[in-house]
Amino acid sequence: MSRVTAASKGLASCHLCQKVASVELDKCPRCGTALHSRKSNSLNRTLALLCTATILYIPANICPIMITDQLGSSIESTILGGVVLLIQMDSIPVAAIIFIASVMVPVGKLLSLFYLCWTVKFGSSVSSRQRTIAYRITELIGKWSMIDVFVVSILVALVQIGKVLVIRPGIASIAFAALVIVTMIAAEGFDPRLFWDKEEENHD
Amino acid sequence: MTDIAKPTIDKRNRLSVIWIIPLVALALGLWMVVDKKMSEGPVIQVSFKTAEGIVAAKTKVKYLNVEVGQVEAISLNDSMDGVLASVRIDHDAKHLLYQDTQFWVVRARVGAGNISGLSTLLGGAYLELSPGQKKATHFEYVGLETPPLTPAGADGIKLNLYSEHAASVSTGDAVLYNGYKVGRVEGMGFDETQRLVHYDLFIDAPYDQLVNDSVRFWNVSGISVNASAGGIDIKTGSLDTILLGGVAFRLPDGAEAGAPVENGADFKLYDSYAALQEQPYEYSLEYVVQFSQSLRGLLPGAPVEYRGIPIGSVTRIMTTELLADPEEQRGAAIPVLIKIEPGRLGLADTLESVNLIKQSLTESVPQGLRASLETGSIITGSLFINIDYYDGVSSAELGEYDQYSLIPSVETGFARIEQQLSDFLTKVNALPIEQTMQNFDGMVTSMTELMESVDEFLNDRNTQNLSAEMTATLKDVRKILGGLSPDGQIFQSIEGSVSKINQTLYNLDELTRTLSDKPNALILPTNFPSDPLPGANH
Numbered sequence: 138m139s140r141v142t143a144a145s146k147g148l149a150s151c152h153l154c155q156k157v158a159s160v161e162l163d164k165c166p167r168c169g170t171a172l173h174s175r176k177s178n179s180l181n182r183t184l185a186l187l188c189t190a191t192i193l194y195i196p197a198n199i200c201p202i203m204i205t206d207q208l209g210s211s212i213e214s215t216i217l218g219g220v221v222l223l224i225q226m227d228s229i230p231v232a233a234i235i236f237i238a239s240v241m242v243p244v245g246k247l248l249s250l251f252y253l254c255w256t257v258k259f260g261s262s263v264s265s266r267q268r269t270i271a272y273r274i275t276e277l278i279g280k281w282s283m284i285d286v287f288v289v290s291i292l293v294a295l296v297q298i299g300k301v302l303v304i305r306p307g308i309a310s311i312a313f314a315a316l317v318i319v320t321m322i323a324a325e326g327f328d329p330r331l332f333w334d335k336e337e338e339n340h341d
Numbered sequence: 342m343t344d345i346a347k348p349t350i351d352k353r354n355r356l357s358v359i360w361i362i363p364l365v366a367l368a369l370g371l372w373m374v375v376d377k378k379m380s381e382g383p384v385i386q387v388s389f390k391t392a393e394g395i396v397a398a399k400t401k402v403k404y405l406n407v408e409v410g411q412v413e414a415i416s417l418n419d420s421m422d423g424v425l426a427s428v429r430i431d432h433d434a435k436h437l438l439y440q441d442t443q444f445w446v447v448r449a450r451v452g453a454g455n456i457s458g459l460s461t462l463l464g465g466a467y468l469e470l471s472p473g474q475k476k477a478t479h480f481e482y483v484g485l486e487t488p489p490l491t492p493a494g495a496d497g498i499k500l501n502l503y504s505e506h507a508a509s510v511s512t513g514d515a516v517l518y519n520g521y522k523v524g525r526v527e528g529m530g531f532d533e534t535q536r537l538v539h540y541d542l543f544i545d546a547p548y549d550q551l552v553n554d555s556v557r558f559w560n561v562s563g564i565s566v567n568a569s570a571g572g573i574d575i576k577t578g579s580l581d582t583i584l585l586g587g588v589a590f591r592l593p594d595g596a597e598a599g600a601p602v603e604n605g606a607d608f609k610l611y612d613s614y615a616a617l618q619e620q621p622y623e624y625s626l627e628y629v630v631q632f633s634q635s636l637r638g639l640l641p642g643a644p645v646e647y648r649g650i651p652i653g654s655v656t657r658i659m660t661t662e663l664l665a666d667p668e669e670q671r672g673a674a675i676p677v678l679i680k681i682e683p684g685r686l687g688l689a690d691t692l693e694s695v696n697l698i699k700q701s702l703t704e705s706v707p708q709g710l711r712a713s714l715e716t717g718s719i720i721t722g723s724l725f726i727n728i729d730y731y732d733g734v735s736s737a738e739l740g741e742y743d744q745y746s747l748i749p750s751v752e753t754g755f756a757r758i759e760q761q762l763s764d765f766l767t768k769v770n771a772l773p774i775e776q777t778m779q780n781f782d783g784m785v786t787s788m789t790e791l792m793e794s795v796d797e798f799l800n801d802r803n804t805q806n807l808s809a810e811m812t813a814t815l816k817d818v819r820k821i822l823g824g825l826s827p828d829g830q831i832f833q834s835i836e837g838s839v840s841k842i843n844q845t846l847y848n849l850d851e852l853t854r855t856l857s858d859k860p861n862a863l864i865l866p867t868n869f870p871s872d873p874l875p876g877a878n879h
Contacts, residue, residue: 181360188360188366196373319362
């Protein structure tokens, strides 16, 4: 026997004022917002944004994120190049932070969201509860990727010493910032309730 | 619970509008990649001797200090004796690539005359290019080790100077016209086949108009000190030519401007202005003169004169030709090669003047024009060749010797004097000196006898008494003269007679005046009018 859910009763919670009302009303009787049982077109939206983020990930890593003009000669550094440089300079902790924030987190977030979307579509042996935890972690850490963009923007703002040393942002910083924003929207657009819908569908 | 209708779930698998976002991102990305590939210019290969200062993926290529490319990679060349730089030139700068485009590394350079490229001390070296003019077919270039002094395509004229030995002129030195810098020495090299030192000159526009085929170039490096009877003459150029050397040019005195020269014209570099003045003429005729006498003192460069006017110089004594000729007999006349320059005679330094002189000489030789060896200085024994008309010479025409024309010669000057002196001495030798001396001896003996007779006569007693008699005679004469003195009786009586004659003559004078006034005065009495008195009539 299936559990009683709002959806199964034909009820939906208003996105804005959280009032539970019948889906058939179309509009929240309290605040007039459109009523949806689930986030509309959630899976498509999330997947599309994930694909955008994947495309953005390529220039974010190939192009220079930071250009250092030092005494007339300019040095272009990419994210991974910076990590390698930091390791060579024996700054392992800093290198680890950069690596985690700039490589592991975005990649992990992309992979985890792709996995979650896949499970919604085709079902999974992993319990809905665990997948929800995975979703929560993804949503939580996602914003921390911006640390790299912040570092670059602070450096650009601070280090402007005439002709001696100037730091300019590279094209990758824009791509990377876009990547983080897009993945955040993707995570936001994902509706974890779809896990249970799928489960119930399977039970039926 | 079951009466509640299940919500209808729209299972339509339609493509959401949201998929436009990744498509746009993809399209943007692809467009960026394609645009970057499209905007990439060609990759060219530039070879250098060393990669000093060139860093792959960092060293820029600049033209007029605008970035037009970047060195992508540096590798050793196949023969491992140089480096090959792969340079990507920007798409919008690829029209700068020509066949003769020049590349060189700009780095800090400290030269004797200038310091350049200081900015590269901080920013690092970069490649500079200078576009050429010829259309490119391939993109492989040989980089220059030093920057070209004149940008390719600059307005002006390129000239080649040649010199028999390396003067103190070097790359970068100034080219001066009347002391003003109008160009520079771009390069130098030694041509081992011609054994000449070559200099590449560039004269900036508009001064290239000053160059024509009559101008002469000379080395103005350093200080020229000339001590002569006129004092000490010190000639210097500007300070930088003293320190660094330089080349000057101008029209020779009295010469007219010639035709404009083309790019790459050849000129001779004279060692000094003095050397130039000695050999200011380009066109000359060569003749051979043969002499049987000694040529000691006849040096190459000795003047050839026509009645004292220098018309040329001795080029060399043709000993090699003399020895090479098997038909020459022992003691044959020695041929001397001379050079006659029409320019020295005030004619234009052209081929026409040469032909004129040639024709004139051919016509003049049958009329008695001959060459002779003359002594220029008795002290140094230096000789020169004089050309003049001589009377009484056997008729001759312009001959041939080797490939040159031969001017017949006569023996004159010192050689002739020598001959005459020799003849004179022979005649002197033939004179009857012995007999003359004997006659002279006899004459001297007679003379001695005569002198002895005179001496005897003087020592005679009568001759000695003659003096005393002479004294007595003189005393008598004085006595006679003493009677005639004013105190003497005779003198007084003569004086009395003279005063009486004077008295008589006075009276006679009075008588004649009376008679001339009144001829009848001898018969009638005379009435003289009374003397007039002033104011008596009033």
